[in-house]
Amino acid sequence: MAETKTKVRFVDNGDGTVTDTRKNRMWLKDDSWVEKGHLISWWQSQEFLTEKNEQKFAGYNDWRIPNAHEAKELFDPELSNTDMEGCEVHIDPVFTSGCGYTTWTTETRGAKAAMGYDFRADYEYWLAKENIGFPSAVRLVRLVGDANQMSDEDRFVDNGNGTVTDLDMKVIWKKDDSYLDLDKWVSWDEAKTFVLELNKEEFAGHTHWRLPTRKEAQSIHRPNNPVTDTYGDTIYIPSVFSPGAGQTTWTKTLHKTDPSVAIRFNYFSGDYKFHKKGLRSHGVRPVCDLKEEDQ
Numbered sequence: 001m002a003e004t005k006t007k008v009r010f011v012d013n014g015d016g017t018v019t020d021t022r023k024n025r026m027w028l029k030d031d032s033w034v035e036k037g038h039l040i041s042w043w044q045s046q047e048f049l050t051e052k053n054e055q056k057f058a059g060y061n062d063w064r065i066p067n068a069h070e071a072k073e074l075f076d077p078e079l080s081n082t083d084m085e086g087c088e089v090h091i092d093p094v095f096t097s098g099c100g101y102t103t104w105t106t107e108t109r110g111a112k113a114a115m116g117y118d119f120r121a122d123y124e125y126w127l128a129k130e131n132i133g134f135p136s137a138v139r140l141v142r143l144v145g146d147a148n149q150m151s152d153e154d155r156f157v158d159n160g161n162g163t164v165t166d167l168d169m170k171v172i173w174k175k176d177d178s179y180l181d182l183d184k185w186v187s188w189d190e191a192k193t194f195v196l197e198l199n200k201e202e203f204a205g206h207t208h209w210r211l212p213t214r215k216e217a218q219s220i221h222r223p224n225n226p227v228t229d230t231y232g233d234t235i236y237i238p239s240v241f242s243p244g245a246g247q248t249t250w251t252k253t254l255h256k257t258d259p260s261v262a263i264r265f266n267y268f269s270g271d272y273k274f275h276k277k278g279l280r281s282h283g284v285r286p287v288c289d290l291k292e293e294d295q
Helices: 032-036 042-055 068-074 178-182 188-200 214-219
Strands: 010-012 017-020 025-028 102-109 113-118 123-128 141-143 156-158 163-166 171-174 226-228 234-236 248-254 261-266 272-276 287-289
Touching: 032 042, 068 102, 068 113, 178 188, 214 248, 214 261, 214 272
Parallel strands: none
Antiparallel strands: 010 017, 017 025, 025 141, 102 113, 113 123, 156 163, 163 171, 171 287, 226 234, 248 261, 261 272
């Protein structure tokens, strides 16, 4: 019988980094506890991040704090490592042992609270950003670039009429979201109404505006490109889009068994979750398909 080779998921790159070949991400091999030997607050995790990017650690300056999904996907109950207290953490042993058992994430609640993730027990929790107790560390991550991927300069075209063409996803985006237009938050149904009104008025000459899919919404998240408005509010999207937009967008992606909930994508944290349609979220980013006559 021919031998079957299984691709190793985590690869030690020999330069202080580990590549997750399944998720196309690169992690620091050491977390902040291994390097600093003390607990850190969420604010101190931002300082640690700045240090690594200023150093261009391993040749990169696009390190970032993981979102909740990325932290959770590093957890595997079949894997075993040892943390700073000699206890078991469920991350690949390719990572340095004696590490922190938790990591801060980019998931936040307002200005004061942030989410941490526990690698001992697959556990999410919320704490004040200045807390330096339970969250022991931060694990930095970056996306592994695709050499064939279009640059944002080539991919996005500002059409000069309030729309942006995405040549990779083959769609047209409204440059401003509903939060910029309405100056208020909207529910999923209100987001649908906003899109219908765009079609009635034939905004930018189009009558097929719709809510984006989760994949489309996620495709314009840029964790290394902060777009900040005059009030200091930041989201991470390509610079071609307007600052001051809502942190989130509703999507057309509904739950398979519960049509009362839909996915909402967050452009600050890069996270997405199912929420009740009646929740008033920041806004919606309308999109329409790029047709031959638009090219």
